[in-house]
Amino acid sequence: MKPQHLALFVGLSLSAFTNNALASQTDNAKAAFSTAYQSYLNAVETKHDIEQAAKRAYTTGLTFYGDKSDNTANLAINYAKAITPPSTTSNKKNIRQQRYSLYSQAYTILADNHGKNALQTLDALLGKAENAKSASLAEDHLERIIDIAKAQNKPKFVADMQFEAASLLASKFAHKKFRAAQKLLNEADEYYRENLDENTVERIKTDFLVASFAQSKRKYKKAIERLNHVVSVFDSNLSFDHNAELTAHSKLVNLYEKTGQSEQATKHCLAIAEMVPWKDSQEQTPVYRQPPKYPVNKARQNTDGIVVLQFDVDTAGFVKNSSVISSEGGHAFEKSALEALKKWRYAPKFENGSPVVASTQVQIDFKINR
Structure with a gap:
């Protein structure tokens, strides 16, 4: 149930009207919608001005189809998905409310037309859950989705919905709904491990999420086990590199360093190096980074600092021969930066x-949040 813009069948058979003015008005509404919807399809294809085009398709479609049509519901979902997240936090609440309202409208139409247990309502329900104002409300919508899935008598579909629900709760409401998310994830994971091959997308995605949950609870051994499974699947089944494998290697470097297993971390540093070319013209990105400590006296003085360092990366990925090229703010920043860099x-x-x-x-x- 990943967000996708929905296709819409435009052609409708309209009843003949004896009133020529009404027929003309209907023809005009149909023409306006057809133009707006084609513009929307073009915007999706070019990935340009999608939100504006989706809004126009929705408003003209509402006029043409009315407020009880599946097409109107689908247009509302398209518009909700197209609304661009704000760059600042000030409007996030308003955007969430706007999306929730559109998804609610779509759900009401689809539930009225097909029934509350219909599969057609799932996309709208998921949208409501993603934009719910509270964790409890989101969980209610997700429980409804899982109930609908269970009514289909398709165990894998249920597991898929449980995984989607766990992912959403973990990403948006982890501080309040961690246990609920973990229960859903465990149920999906159990089904996948018993019924799906280890190289399936579902198994790999679940390994990543289980590892994330385990790491958040400092169960590093379990997280390492799952991520190593991801790496082994790619090594055994694919002859080419994949971003998921790269991500698993990167996470393993962090986990091994956190647990004092630098030798194990080295293996994954080398694996990453073979997958990602070294670029002399760019600043290299550390695989594991420990933030430098802000000098206490500088923090008290509300002083910022900048330190530019030069160093060697040896054949195992350790930092060697580090030195200061330039700095601003004083020697304390230089000392802190050098100490942190040793552990990268x-x-x-x-x-x-x-x-x-x-x-x-x-x-x-080094910057003080003012």
Whole structure:
């Protein structure tokens, strides 16, 4: 149930009207909608001005189809999905309310037309859950989705909906609904592990989410086990690199470093290095980064700082030979930056299939939140 813009069948057979004015008005509404909907399809294809086009398609479609048509419901869903998240937090609440209202309108129409247990309502229900004003309301909508799935007597479909619900609760309401999300995830995971091959997308996605849950509870051993399973699946079944495998390697570097297993972390640093080319022209991104401590005296003085460092990344991805190129704010920032950098890990540079020592730079900014 990933967000997708829905296709819409435009052609309707209209009853003949004896009133020529009414017929003309209907023809005009149909023409206006057809133009607006085509503009929307073009916007989706070009990925440009989708929100504005979706709004126009929705408003003209509402006039043409009325407020009881499935087409109007689908147009409302399209518009809700197209609304761009705000760049600032000030309007997030209003955007959420606007989306929720559109999804609610769509749900009411679809439930009236097909019944509250109909599959047609699932997309609208998921949208309501994603934009609910409270964790409890979101959970209510998700429970409704799972109940509808169970009524279909398709166990995998139920597991899929449980996974989607767990993902949503974890991403938006983890602080309030962690246990509920974990229960749903465990049920989906149990079904997948018993019924699906280990190289399926569902198994891999579940491994990542289980690992995330485990890490949040400091159950590092369990998280490491699941992520290593992801890596082994890709190594055994694919002859090419994949972003999911790269992500698993990166997360394992962090977990092994957190648990003091630098030797194990090195294996994954090397794996990342083989997958991602070293770019001399760019600042390299650390695979594991420990934030520097803000000097206490500088914090008290409300002072910012900048430190630019040069260093080598050895063949195992460790930082060596670090030195200060330039700095602003004083020696305390330099000392803190150097101490933190010692614990960072990088994916080393590869040449002709083997790791080599390479030099790079990094700028560390110290800023007080004012």
